[in-house]
Amino acid sequence: MPVNSFDNYPMSWKPDKKALKRPFYYSIASLLEQDIINGFLAPGTKLPPQRELADFLDLNFTTITRAYKLCEFKGLIYAVTGSGTFVAPNAARSITISTDKITDCIDLGFVASFEQTNGIVAEIIQKVADKRYLEKLLNYNDPTGIPHQKTAGLNWMDSFGIHVDQEHIAIVSGAQNALAIALTALFEPGNRIATDLYTYSNFIELAKMLNIQLVPIPSDQFGMLPNELEKQCCQTKIHGIFLMPSCCNPTTVMISDFRKHELAMVIRKHHLILIEDDIHAFLTAGMISDYQQPMFNLLPEQSVYICGTSKSICSGLRVAYMVYGDALRKNILQSIFNVNVKTSSLDAEVITELILSGRAHEIVSQKKQLAQSANDIYTEYFPVSKPVGHPLSFYRWLSIQEHHDAVQLETDLKMRGIRVFHSDRFLSGQTTPNKYLRIALSSTNSLDELKMGLEILKQYLG
Amino acid sequence: MPVNSFDNYPMSWKPDKKALKRPFYYSIASLLEQDIINGFLAPGTKLPPQRELADFLDLNFTTITRAYKLCEFKGLIYAVTGSGTFVAPNAARSITISTDKITDCIDLGFVASFEQTNGIVAEIIQKVADKRYLEKLLNYNDPTGIPHQKTAGLNWMDSFGIHVDQEHIAIVSGAQNALAIALTALFEPGNRIATDLYTYSNFIELAKMLNIQLVPIPSDQFGMLPNELEKQCCQTKIHGIFLMPSCCNPTTVMISDFRKHELAMVIRKHHLILIEDDIHAFLTAGMISDYQQPMFNLLPEQSVYICGTSKSICSGLRVAYMVYGDALRKNILQSIFNVNVKTSSLDAEVITELILSGRAHEIVSQKKQLAQSANDIYTEYFPVSKPVGHPLSFYRWLSIQEHHDAVQLETDLKMRGIRVFHSDRFLSGQTTPNKYLRIALSSTNSLDELKMGLEILKQYLG
DNA sequence: AGATTTGTATCTTTACATTTC
DNA sequence: TGAAATGTAAAGATACAAATC
Numbered sequence: 001m002p003v004n005s006f007d008n009y010p011m012s013w014k015p016d017k018k019a020l021k022r023p024f025y026y027s028i029a030s031l032l033e034q035d036i037i038n039g040f041l042a043p044g045t046k047l048p049p050q051r052e053l054a055d056f057l058d059l060n061f062t063t064i065t066r067a068y069k070l071c072e073f074k075g076l077i078y079a080v081t082g083s084g085t086f087v088a089p090n091a092a093r094s095i096t097i098s099t100d101k102i103t104d105c106i107d108l109g110f111v112a113s114f115e116q117t118n119g120i121v122a123e124i125i126q127k128v129a130d131k132r133y134l135e136k137l138l139n140y141n142d143p144t145g146i147p148h149q150k151t152a153g154l155n156w157m158d159s160f161g162i163h164v165d166q167e168h169i170a171i172v173s174g175a176q177n178a179l180a181i182a183l184t185a186l187f188e189p190g191n192r193i194a195t196d197l198y199t200y201s202n203f204i205e206l207a208k209m210l211n212i213q214l215v216p217i218p219s220d221q222f223g224m225l226p227n228e229l230e231k232q233c234c235q236t237k238i239h240g241i242f243l244m245p246s247c248c249n250p251t252t253v254m255i256s257d258f259r260k261h262e263l264a265m266v267i268r269k270h271h272l273i274l275i276e277d278d279i280h281a282f283l284t285a286g287m288i289s290d291y292q293q294p295m296f297n298l299l300p301e302q303s304v305y306i307c308g309t310s311k312s313i314c315s316g317l318r319v320a321y322m323v324y325g326d327a328l329r330k331n332i333l334q335s336i337f338n339v340n341v342k343t344s345s346l347d348a349e350v351i352t353e354l355i356l357s358g359r360a361h362e363i364v365s366q367k368k369q370l371a372q373s374a375n376d377i378y379t380e381y382f383p384v385s386k387p388v389g390h391p392l393s394f395y396r397w398l399s400i401q402e403h404h405d406a407v408q409l410e411t412d413l414k415m416r417g418i419r420v421f422h423s424d425r426f427l428s429g430q431t432t433p434n435k436y437l438r439i440a441l442s443s444t445n446s447l448d449e450l451k452m453g454l455e456i457l458k459q460y461l462g
Numbered sequence: 463m464p465v466n467s468f469d470n471y472p473m474s475w476k477p478d479k480k481a482l483k484r485p486f487y488y489s490i491a492s493l494l495e496q497d498i499i500n501g502f503l504a505p506g507t508k509l510p511p512q513r514e515l516a517d518f519l520d521l522n523f524t525t526i527t528r529a530y531k532l533c534e535f536k537g538l539i540y541a542v543t544g545s546g547t548f549v550a551p552n553a554a555r556s557i558t559i560s561t562d563k564i565t566d567c568i569d570l571g572f573v574a575s576f577e578q579t580n581g582i583v584a585e586i587i588q589k590v591a592d593k594r595y596l597e598k599l600l601n602y603n604d605p606t607g608i609p610h611q612k613t614a615g616l617n618w619m620d621s622f623g624i625h626v627d628q629e630h631i632a633i634v635s636g637a638q639n640a641l642a643i644a645l646t647a648l649f650e651p652g653n654r655i656a657t658d659l660y661t662y663s664n665f666i667e668l669a670k671m672l673n674i675q676l677v678p679i680p681s682d683q684f685g686m687l688p689n690e691l692e693k694q695c696c697q698t699k700i701h702g703i704f705l706m707p708s709c710c711n712p713t714t715v716m717i718s719d720f721r722k723h724e725l726a727m728v729i730r731k732h733h734l735i736l737i738e739d740d741i742h743a744f745l746t747a748g749m750i751s752d753y754q755q756p757m758f759n760l761l762p763e764q765s766v767y768i769c770g771t772s773k774s775i776c777s778g779l780r781v782a783y784m785v786y787g788d789a790l791r792k793n794i795l796q797s798i799f800n801v802n803v804k805t806s807s808l809d810a811e812v813i814t815e816l817i818l819s820g821r822a823h824e825i826v827s828q829k830k831q832l833a834q835s836a837n838d839i840y841t842e843y844f845p846v847s848k849p850v851g852h853p854l855s856f857y858r859w860l861s862i863q864e865h866h867d868a869v870q871l872e873t874d875l876k877m878r879g880i881r882v883f884h885s886d887r888f889l890s891g892q893t894t895p896n897k898y899l900r901i902a903l904s905s906t907n908s909l910d911e912l913k914m915g916l917e918i919l920k921q922y923l924g
Numbered sequence: 925a926g927a928t929t930t931g932t933a934t935c936t937t938t939a940c941a942t943t944t945c
Numbered sequence: 946t947g948a949a950a951t952g953t954a955a956a957g958a959t960a961c962a963a964a965t966c
Binding site for chain 3: 484485486487488521522523524525528542543544545697
């Protein structure tokens with residue numbers, strides 16, 4: 001038995017050899033998990049290399065590989081060949097963003113959707129309640145949507161550039177629900193999905209829950225970098241890619257049309273499944289001159305296009321349209337049955353009526369006006385020399401220099417009466433030197449309240 | 463290199479050695495999957511033992527283990543130590559039961575819920591549409607349900623024996639949605655859940671999609687056998703158990719109160735998470751003298767109790783109540799955010815109003831009457847000497863002697879104009895010698911149509 | 925630029941548990 | 946009843962690929 005003295009060796013983590021029970025790999029993973037969750041190992045900490053730790057514990061290094069893998073699966077750590085293994089930025093906490101339990105706080109965190117327009121929806125609900133065929137909406141029939149509801153959806157997406165038949169669209173219960181369906185339908189645990197380095201935190205949490213690994217890809221002002229995507233695809237098996245082309249959450253970046261074509265080429269070459277979350281299409285198509293079409297049209301056979309109505313029409317009625325290529329159809333329908341059985345035809349009917357009556361467009365133009373005002377107010381408080389990202393975005397991405405402790409910063413601001421989210425929440429992988437805040441503009445009860453919130457923020461950041 | 467001639471050896475499956483590419487385990491699994499899906503290997507076929515196939519292919523036997531495991535994960539095969547590895551009963555097909563695409567057929571397959579009562583629901587929708595606070599139902603707030611809606615839910619479940627506070631109940635989008643949330647929240651891919659040998663086929667499909675393995679446990683007329691459960695728990699790591707105590711779908715068995723206590727003891731001892739799908743509580747509590755309480759009350763800290771309203775109140779409004787112990791709360795809420803964000807407060811409000819106005823109870827008694835009539839009709843066609851299972855069940859479990867080809871039987875009957883489901887669809891694991899049909903009584907447009915369907919069935923079975 | 929560091933993927937070895945006969 | 950058949954679980958060996966210095 002080799003006798004080593006590693007006491008002087010600089011290992012960031014030394015599990016208690018005596019605490020190990022068989023199976024070793026499992027025992028090591030548990031100890032590591034504990035130490036991360038208890039905060040003994042801070043995010044970013046480099047763990048001992050597999051071979052070092054193996055020597056220290058008198059084990060084969062692949063046993064450490066196995067233990068590390070278990071923790072990586074849970075999103076606690078991430079590994080880079082050649083560099084080492086590190087504690088993940090959001091290892092010890094859930095980064096899910098929801099409206100649960102916010103009290104006495106101006107909310108610049110959660111991105112709502114200017115709920116002032118819901119009066120119109122209430123009117124339409126009354127209209128739907130008086131329909132002769134109301135009773136027909138209350139059974140198990142048409143699990144993917146009643147034909148006329150699907151037609152209305154296609155109608156709605158027509159100006160975005162989506163044109164498919166009834167067999168390739170389904171109504172589901174909101175965009176997040178669509179993401180859950182897409183991931184469970186089309187991916188296996190352990191699969192890898194490429195995403196922007198900063199991406200939608202509820203997508204990160206969903207992937208974590210389903211044990212799907214995210215591979216962060218760098219971007220520039222036109223969107224994800226195709227050569228970086230290409231590099232990752234060659235390096236390791238990537239199964240899919242998640243993009244929000246019309247307005248990335250949280251960075252507000254819009255993918256340029258030329259960039260869409262470049263990315264599509266890489267995606268096609270490597271047979272990735274594209275999940276295109278186009279929840280902001282209503283703010284972009286017909287508004288931004290560079291907008292030509294969704295990426296779905298470039299890759300119809302290997303894409304899922306998701307168009308939620310929560311941001312554009314009404315957040316409380318959980319309705320989204322899912323559009324997919326024929327090759328993906330069977331699996332997606334299966335997952336819809338498994339996860340939802342169906343989406344309430346009543347909710348879908350209200351959205352349908354809103355679209356067909358033209359009131360949905362009325363809501364959209366009101367929301368756009370509100371977004372314009374909110375963005376104007378934001379620019380007063382935080383002027384920028386050169387505007388970046390979507391001009392009507394419901395949130396902004398504010399670069400901050402200091403205040404590097406993400407959790408502390410969020411807590412400080414909450415104590416001052418506002419809720420905002422630090423960029424670390426949106427990290428799909430490694431930590432980065434640049435730090436930001438995402439400032440939601442669409443969740444306060446009024447524009448005055450928004451001003452108050454921004455004032456507090458500006459004073460705090462000094 | 464050993465030179466063998468296995469041509470005379472009786473191996474049920476001999477992959478083409480030359481077709482193998484590295485990695486071998488993956489290549490073997492793909493070939494096996496193809497041969498199962500193409501029907502070359504029928505359900506029940508015994509595959510070559512790991513060591514035999516390894517010798518044949520000049521590989522180590524654990525490489526075959528790995529290949530088999532991959533297929534087992536996908537639900538294509540199952541393995542029994544000592545006996546061998548077999549092609550799964552439902553390997554090559556989806557057994558999901560839905561209403562999609564049924565045409566010109568009397569439906570005795572899908573279990574609907576006597577949709578004749580939906581007129582009452584339509585009335586209540588009109589009442590809800592006139593509420594002053596309608597607009598307040600249309601935002602992102604209260605993702606787990608508005609307090610008064612939760613209270614109504616607790617109210618509804620009071621007579622079933624459920625008594626918890628607001629923090630331990632959430633409103634989700636139907637019972638199947640609750641199952642999806644429970645499985646993603648509380649289990650990992652590869653975990654094992656004990657179920658009845660015959661169980662709800664959409665649960666089987668859901669587990670398959672999430673790579674959760676089901677371990678079938680034998681039952682008798684009082685429910686699952688505790689000593690068999692105990693045996694399996696000792697043999698292999700089991701993480702959870704799925705039960706439908708009030709009326710097992712498809713067998714109509716009700717778990718006796720003494721059996722609930724016996725099972726609870728085993729579940730507690732082995733720290734299983736109990737998923738209790740009590741969708742039929744409304745047919746059982748207060749009706750069946752043996753009913754005392756849900757199993758949740760015996761194991762509150764390690765249970766999820768699911769009470770869907772689709773069968774009892776209205777199928778088209780997707781609302782279910784999820785009740786859980788404190789230890790499970792955090793994970794369940796996380797999964798609710800990940801999968802649903804929230805359930806439409808409009809739908810929840812309609813169910814709430816139905817409960818509070820007393821109309822829900824009116825619906826239930828109508829449905830019970832319809833169920834009584836339907837069961838009476840069924841008994842005329844298929845009399846039984848000694849009644850088994852729930853007397854008011856919405857479906858019956860008919861033992862059949864011949865007609866052993868499940869797919870053929872279903873197809874034959876469809877050609878004769880009725881849809882029914884063969885027991886093989888409900889098998890959570892191995893094949894069994896006994897065969898049944900599940901006959902839904904609650905899906906025809908009228909009781910006359912039910913009679914017509916049963917008549918066709920009776921003639922066919924001779 | 926090439927050796928070193930570090931992680932990944934696959935296959936093999938070993939020990940063992942259950943069922944069958 | 947105990948040897949043989951069969952599957953399971955964990956750990957080790959080998960080859961390799963990318964990043965670092």
